[in-house]
Amino acid sequence: MLTFYNTLTKQKDVFTSINPGKVGMYTCGPTVYNYIHIGNLRAYSNADVIRRYLTYRGYEVRMIKNITDVGHLTDDDVAQGDSGDDKMVKAAAKEKKTPQEIARFYEEYAFATQEKMNILPAHYNPRATEHIPHMIRLIETLLAKGHAYEKNGNVFFDVASFDRYGTLSGNTVEKLAIGARLEDPHPDKRNQWDFALWLKAPKNHLMKWDAPWSVGYPGWHIECSAMSVDYLGPTFDIHTGGEDNIFPHHEAEIAQSESANGVPFAHFWLHTRHLQVDGAKMSKSKGNMYTLEDITDRGFDPMDLRMLFLLSHYRSQMNFTWDALAQAQKNRHTLLGALERLAQSSTGGTTLDITAERTNFDNAMDDDLNTPLAITVLLRLATAINTHTATTSLANADEVRTFFTKALTALGIHTEAHADPIPDDILAIAAARDAARAAKDFTTSDALRDDLLAKGYTVTDSADGTKVSKK
RNA sequence: GGUCGCGUGGCCGAGUGGUUAGGCAAGGGUCUGCAAAACCCUGUACCCCGGUUCAAUUCCGGGCGCGACCUCCA
DSSP states (O other): OOEEEETTTTEEEEOOOSBTTEEEEEEOOOBTTSOOOHHHHHHHHHHHHHHHHHHHTTOEEEEEEOBBOOOOOBHHHHHHTOSTTOHHHHHHHHHTOOHHHHHHHHHHHHHHHHHHTTOOOOSBOOBGGGGHHHHHHHHHHHHHTTSEEEETTEEEEOGGGOTTTTTTTSOOHHHHHHTOOOOOOOTTOSSTTOEEEEEEOOTTBSSOEEOSSOEEEEOTTHHHHHHHHHHHOSSEEEEEEEGGGIIIIIHHHHHHHHHHHSSOOEEEEEEEOOEEETTEEOOTTTTOOOOHHHHHHTTOOHHHHHHHHHTSOTTSOEEEOHHHHHHHHHHHHHHHHHHHHHHHOOSOSBOOOOHHHHHHHHHHHHBTOOHHHHHHHHHHHHHHHHHHHHHSOBTTHHHHHHHHHHHHHHHTOOSSSOSSOOOHHHHHHHHHHHHHHHTTOHHHHHHHHHHHHHTTEEEEEETTEEEEEEO
16 A cells, blocks of 8 residues: 655555546746755655656656746846855846846756756646736635735735644644744734735846736745646645745645635645755855766766665655765666666576565555665565576566566666767777787786776676676 | 754664664675676674663653754745
8 A cells, every 4th residue: 555654644644646547746846046956856856756656556647846937136136146156146147147047047957957867857847937827816816715915015825814724834823923033024914924925026126027916026835826726726636845845835835725725735745854965954155065967077877866865765864975875876786787687688597586576665665655675675686686697597587677677767767777878989998808808818908997997987797798887 | 932853783774662674885705817797604783861561772751962944035
């Protein structure tokens, strides 16, 4: 039985979909005003595993992932280029780029990065800026139903009007009142925990739209409520995001959507815990906000990072270290090595019974996506495959390979060792080494091997001669 | 101050009221021209202090440590 830990109920719930065989899923996507980092990638990879495993289980999944491209740069930000060390803002200042152009730049970066991570593209990536009229209609509905109020061109959600507020995060109004921090709430708010639906834009605000209340811009939370209903309907199956989204963002989404639509919002809420780097929170000041390029620049494959994500449970805080990444890389190579042996195994021989491990894999994944345990099952299976193929051929190699491939696909690990083919010059060196070895000229063959290693290829001897693979 | 999560061997990381995953690294071996890869063997851990229990790493309480969120733009 497939179970997910549901933040809403604080327990593992058996998963059932609203429509038999179909799942609607919404993931809070990137804010395209900066480069997405490995913390974002962990959350997106996890959402992808949820989707992939549901697919593995036979569901048809419809995945929506928004693009938050409503920027809040002001003329001054752009003119001075002083928003921290944001290169794009500085570039915008110099090149007179618009916020839209900047957003597209980061959006493209986000897409390209996710593709490298083998994260399946969503069926739709709705942009917030293209759904402003939808948000305005939603705010009008909330006003009409008495869940929101307007003052001086600003519109706020009246938290007191929604009695389930706090169900997701535990931050009920009562508890918020007890633990309230003394800050200056917006002067137009009735209660400090009310949140903005629409804000009147200051004169120098670059992105703003006409609305019945003011020329302004939407609140942070309203976009997801507006876009999810557009693409998935008022009630859908799964909503995911990073743990930082639980409050206030997701709490606010529930309040807005359920108040407006009068029906339950998402059934399942899955949140990925944060990633730490070397035991500390990622931050710009610490210089540990890694992007995928930081990983690949050190010679790692994006799939190594993906494997590292899989090696810890998505609901536990993960600590990124280079050592752990190297371990993940070894594990991935082990799995791919076994897969390769399967591909080369001739027919005949004896059968490897994989029934038990197949069940173990499914059980691990069914249990709230216990990917570390699932990987363990595959590693154990890899050893069985290696042992088996070392002595005899595998009668059911196809069956084993089909399962192994299916399992790795469900986890989002490429089953090909490398997308890029081995270059001809490298193959030529390998051939030369074979010739030298055949002539028992080991001095030359060892030199050629060193050459290959220096060029970033590992060298393995096999019955078919020198085999090279990247890194 | 409020809400919540976590603390497992050199490292990563599952899990469990008693039979003590798995991997990486390490040491030993098989194989190999030498390596690599692969395989085999070795290695008994659960922050501290109380409590419950025949038995706790696992449950309860306290402490210490780490981390997350606490609303207006990420």
